[in-house]
Amino acid sequence: MTEQGKFLKVFSVAENSVAFVFKNQKFEQVLQAGVHRVWDLSNALTAKYFDANSIYYSDPESFYLIKSYPEVAELVHVWKLANDELGLLYIDDQLMGIVAPGEVLQLWKSAGEYRLDRVSLNGDLEVTRSVLEEIKHRGKNEVTKLISSKGSVKRAPVAMVEVKPQHVALLYVDGQLVRSLSAGMYGFWQLNHAIEVKTYDLRSRNQEVSGQDILTKDRVTVRVNLTATVKTLDPVVAAEQVENLDEFIYKSMQLALREAVGTKTLDALLEDKLYVNQTIKELVEQELDSVGVKLERVGVKDIILPGEIKAxxxxxxxxxxxxxxxxxxxxxxxxxxxxxxxxxKMMENNPTLLRLKELESLEKVSEKVSNLNVYGGVDQLLRETVKLT
Missing domain, CATH: 1.20.5 (Single alpha-helices involved in coiled-coils or other helix-helix interfaces)
Incomplete structure (x- = not known):
């Protein structure tokens, strides 16, 4: 190596890459793709290489370099999001990801044409239909796909809500009821808010209370199966009054069934099967009405007796x-x-009737006789064949 070559340092920068040259750890210049020969008499030059196709510029000194050196700032897009907004990052009109609130983005300009759409998290949190479909299509609604350097986000950016036909959903944001949702597909931003959805079926539906072993008044254990038809009329009242509507309906009918059966003897229950239905309806109807539910029908399906009692x-x-x-x-x-x-008595007082009875008897006897020889005339035959004493 010549003396001249000893003080000449070569930096080889690959295609789609960039190098930052430092002298004694102080920024000197930017090197684009190519081979660069730089004099380094004191052997104080070092270089950091970056892949400009990686989209994100990540370096501990990035903020200082961008702020202090225009040649670095020209290479990088810098966007900062407020704590109450998120961003939709597009590159060449393709959604690349969702940016977390309060995030600072530093992107290499050479990677493509960028666009950042900001979304406020203080107003309407519903995701527009087009954005929702794009997020689903691109598979960006995952925590691992969220663009965030803090790593503190533990849930997906969008709460996906599907409301089936003949159902209604109540949307709660941070514990407050915001609106009712009819049938359809919805999405709501949930990065800065707690989104909760309660869904209710508006159709008439069956509620079964099965396998209830109940002791009657005369201490006989019977197993009773009950069925009822209920319909939710006011979901808002139901949500305000009870936490789990189906469980509340089940418990109400179960307690009413035990009260109706436990106060009657077995014989009384078997004699008046409608008593249980009427009693349960009286006990439960008003209670369900107070939580926005209508009791349409209730009835005992069957009463199963123990084997020895049945025998x-x-x-x-x-x-x-x-x-x-x-x-x-x-x-x-x-x-x-x-x-x-x-x-x-009638024949005793009526000789003609008696005579007819004799002839009827003779007819029956003659049916069983093949040949009959008559001696002494018909009168003699009647007197000898039929004798009434």
Whole structure:
């Protein structure tokens, strides 16, 4: 190496890169792509290389260099967001990411044509339809995709809300009810706010209370299954009064069912099955109405008895039916005897009727006889064949 080469330092800067030259750790100049030979008599020159295609200019000394040296500032876009706004970063009209509130962006101008759309977080937080579709299409609604150097953001930038047909949703921002949402797809900025959505089904729906083991007044355990049809009429009242509407409806009907069954004996329940339905409706209807819910119908599906109780009841029913059948049999026998008695009295006072009865008897006898020889005339035949004493 010659003496001249000893003091000549070569910096090779790759395509789409840039180098910052420092002398004794103080900024000297910017080197663009190419091979650069610079005199360094005191061997005090160093260089930092940056990939300008990486979009983001990240360096501990970036703020100082941009502020102090115009040649550095010309290479970089600098945007600062307020704490109550976020940014939508576009490069060549393509959404590259969502920028967190209070963030400072330093972007290499050579990477493309930039645009930063600022969004205030103090007004309407709903994301416009076009932006929402673009965020979903680009897959930018993730914490890991959020442009933030602080690393303190723990949730996605947009709260996605889908409201199904025949449903309504209540939007709460920081605990305050803001508006009702009809069927559709929505998005709301949630970086600086707590977004909560409560959804309610406006259709009539079934509410089941199944497998309830209840002790009756006469200490018999029965299992009762109850079904009801309810409909939410006022979601706002429901949201204000109870935290979990379905759980509230279930508990109300469960307690009413236990009260209705527990105050009646088993025989009374089996004799009057509508009693339980009517009692539950009286106990629950007003309570549900106070939380914006209408009780349309309620009924006991079935009452399941223990095995030994069921066997005893079957024996009781069998004995009752046998007794009823015996009564009916005796009643028919009595009627038949009474009819015979009446017939005998009528024939006793009416010889013609008696004669007709004799002929009827003779007809029945003759049906079973193949040949009949008559001696002494018909009168003799009648007297000898049919004798009434």
């Amino acid at each position: 005893i009841l079957n024996q009781v029913v069998e004995a009752q039916k046998a007794a009823e059948a015996n009564v009916i049999k005796r009643r028919e026998e009595t009627a038949a005897t009474r009819s015979l008695q009446n017939t005998a």
